[in-house]
Amino acid sequence: MIRVRNLVKSFGDVRAVDDLSFAVGPGEIFGLLGPNGAGKTTTISVLATLLPADAGAAEVCGHDVAADPGAVRRRIGVVPQELALYEELSAEQNLATFGRLYGLEGARLKARCAELLELADLTEHARRPVKGFSGGMKRRLNIMLGLVHAPDILFLDEPTVGIDAQARTRILDLIRGMNARGLTVLYTTHYLEEAEHLCDRIGVIDHGRLAALGDKEELIQQIGEHDVVRVQLPPAAVAPAAAAAAAWPDVSSADLRRGKLEIHCRDGAALLPRLQAELAAAGLGLDQLEVIRPNLESLYLKITGRALRE
C-alpha cells in the first residue's frame, strides 16, 4: 500500500528525512516511532502529497505521490498532529463540510456523518460547537475528519498527544476497530508503549533516518542486546567483583554503574547460581539484585540515546 524508497527532504540545512525506505502492506498498522523532530510529520506530509520530496520516491496505493497527487489524495485520509478543526462549528458541521468537499451530498452525506459520529461516540454532541469539547473528544473528531471519504489508508500523526490515559485507550481501540474493517494505518508516535501495543510493525526513526524496522521480536533480535544483571554490593567489594565477573564465560562486560555492579551477559538467569556461589565464597551477602531483559525500551534508548516520555 505504501512504498518509500530512499526518501530525502531537507529544510535549509536540516535533513528532516534522510534516505528513508520502508513499505507498508494492506491491512497493516505500521508505526513510525521517533522522538521530537525525528522527521515523522515530514514523512507523512510527503506521503500525503503536501510536501514535495527532494530525492527518492514514494508510492501510495500504487500511485506515485509526485506524479499523481490527485489519485493519492482520493485514497488517503490524513489526521494531522494538530487539532485542525473548525472550533465555532458543530461536530456535524465539521464532518459535513469535508464530506461535501469530497463530493458527498444529501442522504449519503447525512448517513456518513451519522456513522462517523457514532464511531467516535460523539452522536450526543453532534450539534454542539467543537470549542466546548474535551481534549479527547476533539482528538476523536480530528480522526473522523480524515475518514469522511472512506479512504483505504489513514495517516495518523501522533493522534493521542496531550490527552489522558483513558482517552488514549479509547482512541487506540477506535483505531484497532477501523483496522479490523480493513483500513491500513500509518501511525506515528513518540510513545513507545503505543507503538508496541498497537502496531503490527514498527519503524524507529531518528534524525530522519530509519534506525530499526520490524515487528517487536525482530526489533529485539536486531539490537543484539544482552540481559543486564544489577547487584547491590558494599562499595569496597564492587571493583574486585567486577574484575572477577568480567572473566566469566558468556559475560560481555562487568563494571560499576551508579554504585552497583552491572553485568551484561547473554543469559542473566543462567548466571545467577554462579554469582550467588562466588559471592558467598567471598563472604558477601546478596542485598539487592535485578535482571533486566532486553525490551523495546532499551532498544529505543540505545537508538535515540534519549529517554523519551514526552
Place this chain on the structure above:
Amino acid sequence: MNAGVIRALVGLHVRQVAADRASLFWLFGMPLMFTVLMGMMFGDMNAGPREAPELTVFDGSRGPAARGLIEALGGHEAFRVVVADSAGSWETARALVDAGSRTAALHIPAAFDADLAAGRTAALSLAYDPDRASAQTARTVLEEAVLRLEFLAAGRRAAAGFDEARFDALWRDPRITLEVRTLGRLGGEPQPSALAGFSSGFQHTGPSYTLMFVLMFMLMSVRDIVTERRNGTLRRLRLAAASPWLLAVGLFLGPVVVGLAQAAVLLGLNLLLPGMDYGDSPGALVLTMVLFTAVSSALALCVATFCRTPGQADGLGMTASMLLAALGGLWWPLEVVPGFMQKIALALPTGQAVTVFHNMIGRGWGLAGNAGHLAALAAMLAALLALAAARFRRLVD
C-alpha cells in the same frame, strides 16, 4: 463535482461567519448602529422643527438707520434675531460668540445714526462663529443690508434733493433676476428646504459607509485565513478540495457572497432613511457592488499571502482598509482634497466605487455614464486576482 467543491467552501465561510458572534457584530451590528446614527443626524436636516441659532444685536444707537438694519436681518430660517436690552459693547458681543451661545453678535455703536446723518464713516462690528453655517448666512444678509445703506448714503451725498422714498421703491423692485439651476437629477424639482437642489449629506455618507464596512469586514477576515493556515484546517481543505485552484476560487467567493449580503442589508437599510435613493439604474448599482465586493475579497486574499501571523494580518488588514477608505474618499468628499489626492483616489477601488455612487445619486448616471469607472474596477479586480493566483501557493504550502 467542481461546483460542489466551491459550494462547500462558500457554505463553510457563511457558516463560520454565522457561528461567530464577533463576526456578526462587525458584519451587521456595527454598521447598523452607524446607519441609524447617521440617519438621525443627517435625515433630520430636512425634517422636523429645530430651534434656529441666535444672532444677538446690541443697538447702542437706537436711531432709524440702525432700526432699518435690524429689520433687514429678520425673517430668515437659518437664524433668529434677538435685540439685547442693553447697549452692550464690542467686547460683550465677542464674548457671547466666543462662549458658543450665539451664532453671531452685531454691535451697533451709539454714534452710528449720527455719523451716517452727518456724512461721516459709521462703524459696525459683527462677531461670528466660523464653524456654523447659520453665521455665514447672517453675515451675507448683513452685508446686503449694509450695501443698501451705503447706496442710500451715496445718493444723499451725490444730490441735494435726493428722493429717499423713490430710491427705496426702486431698490425693492430689482431689474436683474438671477436664476440658479442645480444640475443633476434633483435640480429640477422644487424643494422647500434650505438644501433644495442639493443631495442630502446622508445620500453621500450612506453609500460611503456601506463601502467602508464591506471592505473592512473583508480585510478583517484575513486574520481567519491566517489562523486557518496555522491550525491546519487550510491544509485539510487543500487535501479535500480536488485542486488548489478550486480551493482558491472557493476562498475568494465565500467572502464575496457574505459581502454582497452585507451590502444588500446596509444599502436596503439606508433606503428607509429620509431622502435616500441610489438613482435610476439598478444595473449600475448591482454591478458596482459586485465589482467592489469582488475587488475587496481578492485584495484580502492577496494580503493573506503576505501574512504569517494573525497579528500581522490584523495590522496589515487594518492599515489597508483605513488607507483605502481615507484616500478613496469614503470619509470625506473628494472635492475637498487637492488635485493629486483626487488622482490617487481614482487609482483606488474605493475612489472609483464612491464616484459611481455620486454619479448615480447626484447626476442620475447609469451604466453608460459610469462605464469608465466600472471598467477601472474590473481591471483592478483582474490585477488583484492575478496577484492572488501568483502568490496562492505561499498561502497553502
